[in-house]
Amino acid sequence: MTANWHEVVNAAEIESPALLVFPDRIQENIRRMIAIAGGAERLRPHMKTHKMPEVLRMQIEQGISRFKCATIAEAEMTAATGAEDVLLAYQPVGPNVDRFLELVARFPSVRFSCATDNPASVGDLSDAAARSSARLEVLVDLDVGQHRTGIPPDAHAAKLYRLITALPALRPGGLHAYDGHIHDPDVAARTINCEAAFAPVEVLRRKLEWEGLTVPRVVAGGTPTFPMHARRGNVECSPGTCIFWDAGYGKKLPDLDFLPAALVLARVVSKPTPDRLCLDLGHKAVASEMPHPRVVFLNLSDVNAVAHNEEHLVVETSNADAFKVGDCLYGIPWHICPTVALHSEAVVVENGKATQRWRIVARERKLTI
Amino acid sequence: MTANWHEVVNAAEIESPALLVFPDRIQENIRRMIAIAGGAERLRPHMKTHKMPEVLRMQIEQGISRFKCATIAEAEMTAATGAEDVLLAYQPVGPNVDRFLELVARFPSVRFSCATDNPASVGDLSDAAARSSARLEVLVDLDVGQHRTGIPPDAHAAKLYRLITALPALRPGGLHAYDGHIHDPDVAARTINCEAAFAPVEVLRRKLEWEGLTVPRVVAGGTPTFPMHARRGNVECSPGTCIFWDAGYGKKLPDLDFLPAALVLARVVSKPTPDRLCLDLGHKAVASEMPHPRVVFLNLSDVNAVAHNEEHLVVETSNADAFKVGDCLYGIPWHICPTVALHSEAVVVENGKATQRWRIVARERKLTI
Numbered sequence: 001m002t003a004n005w006h007e008v009v010n011a012a013e014i015e016s017p018a019l020l021v022f023p024d025r026i027q028e029n030i031r032r033m034i035a036i037a038g039g040a041e042r043l044r045p046h047m048k049t050h051k052m053p054e055v056l057r058m059q060i061e062q063g064i065s066r067f068k069c070a071t072i073a074e075a076e077m078t079a080a081t082g083a084e085d086v087l088l089a090y091q092p093v094g095p096n097v098d099r100f101l102e103l104v105a106r107f108p109s110v111r112f113s114c115a116t117d118n119p120a121s122v123g124d125l126s127d128a129a130a131r132s133s134a135r136l137e138v139l140v141d142l143d144v145g146q147h148r149t150g151i152p153p154d155a156h157a158a159k160l161y162r163l164i165t166a167l168p169a170l171r172p173g174g175l176h177a178y179d180g181h182i183h184d185p186d187v188a189a190r191t192i193n194c195e196a197a198f199a200p201v202e203v204l205r206r207k208l209e210w211e212g213l214t215v216p217r218v219v220a221g222g223t224p225t226f227p228m229h230a231r232r233g234n235v236e237c238s239p240g241t242c243i244f245w246d247a248g249y250g251k252k253l254p255d256l257d258f259l260p261a262a263l264v265l266a267r268v269v270s271k272p273t274p275d276r277l278c279l280d281l282g283h284k285a286v287a288s289e290m291p292h293p294r295v296v297f298l299n300l301s302d303v304n305a306v307a308h309n310e311e312h313l314v315v316e317t318s319n320a321d322a323f324k325v326g327d328c329l330y331g332i333p334w335h336i337c338p339t340v341a342l343h344s345e346a347v348v349v350e351n352g353k354a355t356q357r358w359r360i361v362a363r364e365r366k367l368t369i
Numbered sequence: 370m371t372a373n374w375h376e377v378v379n380a381a382e383i384e385s386p387a388l389l390v391f392p393d394r395i396q397e398n399i400r401r402m403i404a405i406a407g408g409a410e411r412l413r414p415h416m417k418t419h420k421m422p423e424v425l426r427m428q429i430e431q432g433i434s435r436f437k438c439a440t441i442a443e444a445e446m447t448a449a450t451g452a453e454d455v456l457l458a459y460q461p462v463g464p465n466v467d468r469f470l471e472l473v474a475r476f477p478s479v480r481f482s483c484a485t486d487n488p489a490s491v492g493d494l495s496d497a498a499a500r501s502s503a504r505l506e507v508l509v510d511l512d513v514g515q516h517r518t519g520i521p522p523d524a525h526a527a528k529l530y531r532l533i534t535a536l537p538a539l540r541p542g543g544l545h546a547y548d549g550h551i552h553d554p555d556v557a558a559r560t561i562n563c564e565a566a567f568a569p570v571e572v573l574r575r576k577l578e579w580e581g582l583t584v585p586r587v588v589a590g591g592t593p594t595f596p597m598h599a600r601r602g603n604v605e606c607s608p609g610t611c612i613f614w615d616a617g618y619g620k621k622l623p624d625l626d627f628l629p630a631a632l633v634l635a636r637v638v639s640k641p642t643p644d645r646l647c648l649d650l651g652h653k654a655v656a657s658e659m660p661h662p663r664v665v666f667l668n669l670s671d672v673n674a675v676a677h678n679e680e681h682l683v684v685e686t687s688n689a690d691a692f693k694v695g696d697c698l699y700g701i702p703w704h705i706c707p708t709v710a711l712h713s714e715a716v717v718v719e720n721g722k723a724t725q726r727w728r729i730v731a732r733e734r735k736l737t738i
Contacts, residue, residue, distance in 0.1 A: 012463065012464065013464060014463075014464065015441075015463070015464045015465055015468065015734070015735065016462075016463060016465075017734070048679060048680075070679065070680045071680065072384075090638070090680065091638050091639060091694070093385075093636050093637070093638055093649075093694055093695040094381065094383075094384070094385060094636050094695055094697075095381065095382060095383065095384045096384055096385075099384065117639055117641075118639075118640070118694055120693065120694060120695075121694055121695075124695070141639075143641050146641075146676075147641045147642050147645060147675075147676075147683070148639070148641060148647055148676055148678070148681055148683050149638060149639035149641055149647050149681065150639065150641060151641075180678070267462050267463050268462070269459070269460050269462055269518060270460060270486055270487075270510075270517070270518035270519065271487070272486075272512050272515075272516045272517060272518055272519060272520075273516050276516060278517055278518050280462075283656075283658040283707055284707055284710050285734075287652075288657060288658035289652040289657035289658070289677060306516075307515075307516075307517055308658060309517065309549070310417060310439065310706055310707055310710075311417075311439045311440065311459065312517055312518065314516070314517050324489065325460070325462055325487055325489060325490055326462040326463055326489075326490075326493070328463075337679055338652060338653055338679055341653050341679075341711075342710075342711075343734070344733050344734065344735070364713050365384070365386070365654075365712070365713065366384065366713070
């Protein structure tokens with residue numbers, strides 16, 4: 001893995017903008033995930049980052065059997081590709097309740113579960129499961145400080161858990177505690193914040209077990225708190241981004257040692273002024289929900305983004321002279337997960353050569369169900 | 370078109386998040402575009418906003434025959450759907466040069482053209498056209514102040530135009546002048562800025578014609594300067610966004626009277642605190658390249674976005690009590706064009722009812738070519 005690992009000898013065959021993926025680096029990131037977790041069985045990685053069957057198969061081949069998804073399309077792809085255990089870490093509402101039960105019925109050998117955070121939704125899930133003669137496994141989604149979804153890990157959560165246990169069409173699946181608000185660059189601060197947020201979850205788990213209830217699993221954290229939760233031993237870790245890594249987490253989480261394994265390939269389409277390059281990397285091709293830099297280039301330094309439109313990224317740089325119209329730039333997206341979802345396929349780069357294309361199957365919101 | 374035009378009686382059948390389109394409003398927006406332009410033949414609307422054959426057909430049925438595209442996929446969709454004249458308002462580089470020529474060869478009855486802004490690209494286009502025995506029509510892309518692409522409308526531009534004219538495999542297609550930097554809310558200011566930016570383009574056109582060169586067309590402006598260019602009489606106007614309209618232009622361009630014709634449908638998926646609603650409208654489902662509000666809700670006021678993740682939009686609102694988990698929200702995206710590209714299909718709402726789905730065909734970067 002040299003300094004020029006990103007260069008593709010047959011780049012001239014790749015239409016830009018393109019998403020590139022590097023399987024050797026993905027394999028290495030999976031190995032590192034397993035090493036941090038202390039074993040493949042400790043992992044429940046998130047599908048939302050890659051959304052590709054081929055990457056999922058690499059994870060399965062390295063011994064990972066449990067996965068986490070945010071959409072029913074991701075869950076369908078995950079089940080169809082051969083996963084044993086699929087958690088929809090999302091509360092199905094509206095027509096997604098029946099869609100989820102259709103998915104469960106379609107793959108009887110897969111262990112499915114989903115999240116919930118209020119009694120009305122529990123009732124909806126129970127009614128739908130009863131209608132389809134399923135017994136649906138449901139986790140209580142806990143709000144450990146992000147205030148995005150979930151219920152605080154307190155007596156109300158225990159009551160909700162008891163409700164799930166009491167309904168014949170449901171089975172208690174355990175607890176889900178996502179702490180996406182914790183991403184301190186300082187490891188000590190992140191560790192302290194993670195421990196403080198998680199402590200009541202552990203109390204809740206013990207309380208439920210003391211009552212004689214089954215708590216099959218606690219699914220905790222994303223990528224930033226992955227090493228903290230990995231040390232617990234009795235939780236499932238569900239990092240997502242580290243499968244590909246990106247410039248945002250590379251900058252914010254210096255303690256984590258993953259390899260950039262997915263890039264965007266862009267070309268210079270215009271040089272409107274002497275210090276400007278206009279690239280074919282608009283916000284329809286690279287994630288844009290954050291301020292610039294939205295991409296960090298491996299072969300261009302001293303870059304200042306001055307405009308970002310649907311198909312154009314205009315940068316000012318003192319190095320504009322080194323590039324002519326048509327030249328390629330390789331960039332690490334600041335946020336890889338939504339970047340992947342902007343592309344219908346990824347160009348696979350092996351030993352410096354583009355060899356094949358992988359469909360980003362679950363970028364669709366609906367596959368067959 | 371009542372105050373509750375957005376409500377869908379069978380919303381329970383629509384999985385969220387979803388993109389909704391309203392054909393009666395689209396038809397009306399096309400009529401208003403034609404009225405402003407003073408005739409369908411004065412229009413070259415942009416495909417990048419809707420990317421859908423069904424919407425393109427509505428435009429063709431109202432008499433529009435010329436279209437503008439940003440990607441080869443959009444251009445292929447446009448040609449395949451029956452457009453007579455397709456401008457790729459983008460400079461093809463790298464493998465896109467040959468892709469464009471393949472497209473030209475595939476649809477011999479369609480009048481294709483593309484943009485260019487430098488002699489090397491002109492040479493590449495000429496070589497590729499010669500190889501494929503085509504005669505390719507090429508417009509000079511002018512930088513009228515945005516400094517995104519193009520060449521200033523000066524003597525160098527005239528020289529580039531002469532180069533195109535001189536090459537046997539190319540034909541001069543005229544001038545392309547996109548002034549996306551001009552979007553003053555004040556109409557007088559926008560008019561003045563538009564006139565000032567365009568004046569040298571008119572001088573360049575006259576100079577080229579005085580030399581005896583053919584200038585088949587000048588394609589000018591986008592949506593903000595559409596009414597200004599419409600008054601000229603001798604340019605083609607290429608507005609994009611006004612086919613669907615959006616909250617951003619609705620706010621920034623109060624002089625333009627288009628109807629919101631595309632919405633996002635979201636549901637409440639959680640109520641983590643008494644004043645918060647968590648919606649299934651993450652930045653994978655609504656454009657996010659700008660600050661909040663990224664969506665303006667028609668049935669929820671007093672909204673403050675506090676978090677936007679891949680599948681979640683968390684808002685604080687004094688009206689949270691009025692909504693329960695599973696309830697629908699209807700929102701006008703701040704920027705509709707990249708929002709459309711985040712969805713694989715649009716749910717068509719006719720007379721208040723969801724009736725069918727239209728594939729957003731050209732959200733792919735590659736169709737068959």
